[in-house]
Amino acid sequence: MSLPPWSLGVFTSIDAGLGVHLDVAKELEVPSIQLHTPHAAGRTPQAAEKFLRQLDDFGIELTCVFGGFDGESYADIPTVEKTIGLVPVATRSARLIEMKEISDFSRLLGCGAIGLHLGVVPHDTKSQEYAEVVDAARKICDHASLNEQNVHLETGQESADALMQFINDVQRANLFINFDPANMILYGMGEPIPALKQVGSHVRSVHCKDATWSDQPGVTWGAEVPLGKGAVDMRAYLTTLKEIGYTGPLTIEREIPQDRDRQKEEIRHATELLKQLRKELLGIA
Numbered sequence: 001m002s003l004p005p006w007s008l009g010v011f012t013s014i015d016a017g018l019g020v021h022l023d024v025a026k027e028l029e030v031p032s033i034q035l036h037t038p039h040a041a042g043r044t045p046q047a048a049e050k051f052l053r054q055l056d057d058f059g060i061e062l063t064c065v066f067g068g069f070d071g072e073s074y075a076d077i078p079t080v081e082k083t084i085g086l087v088p089v090a091t092r093s094a095r096l097i098e099m100k101e102i103s104d105f106s107r108l109l110g111c112g113a114i115g116l117h118l119g120v121v122p123h124d125t126k127s128q129e130y131a132e133v134v135d136a137a138r139k140i141c142d143h144a145s146l147n148e149q150n151v152h153l154e155t156g157q158e159s160a161d162a163l164m165q166f167i168n169d170v171q172r173a174n175l176f177i178n179f180d181p182a183n184m185i186l187y188g189m190g191e192p193i194p195a196l197k198q199v200g201s202h203v204r205s206v207h208c209k210d211a212t213w214s215d216q217p218g219v220t221w222g223a224e225v226p227l228g229k230g231a232v233d234m235r236a237y238l239t240t241l242k243e244i245g246y247t248g249p250l251t252i253e254r255e256i257p258q259d260r261d262r263q264k265e266e267i268r269h270a271t272e273l274l275k276q277l278r279k280e281l282l283g284i285a
């Protein structure tokens, strides 16, 4: 199946992660999803088959599977530095193995892209710590390549400059970007629209998410808010996506699992906003 340009999408989860469940995508008539990987016990061929059947029944296409690991916490920025992705040394080897397993599971799902938050990459690009994270990313890319997959790094935990430097240093042809404009704001890593222009040639998937700036950017969190209510200028965001030639899905990410009804309504509203902008900018209803 190939999706038309700017098909709507929503970030989903099964038993781990904070996305909506698949039935919400169906109810909102969203034709594509990204999936937060299920826990290890749920990454079986049987589970993959069952999920594929559901996708088929619902007429929904899976566009990217995101890795996630036990022990990760987004409680505050210092906790992110300590717990997220492949950066923390204590969990790196185990998570590398797990990310390869997630790549294998994604292959069972027929998915050609895996995504992840790499973590807060060490700033000193001459340091041993930085070299080790580059090496970890290479290992993920090389394994994904065996599964004919691209690897999409989620943006926000570093500036556009640092992300481009990192991608250039990894030197793998299947390493790309999942651009999340709200993360740039939440982490205080720079204005999202100029960042998107800068990294545009590497963007292969995007999140449609909104946020407000912290009064201490980079030190404390900004706040995640419903699409259209925050500091991301959605019209400028989509206009820039058009300028860089991005035609992939527009995947809405809204993670408030504590209130599933509100989550669904906010996503519904987001689909309406995106459809309206898509009609204006691409002429597609």
Ligand code: MG
Residues within 6 Å of the ligand: 154, 180, 183, 207, 209, 253
């Ligand atoms: Mg995101």
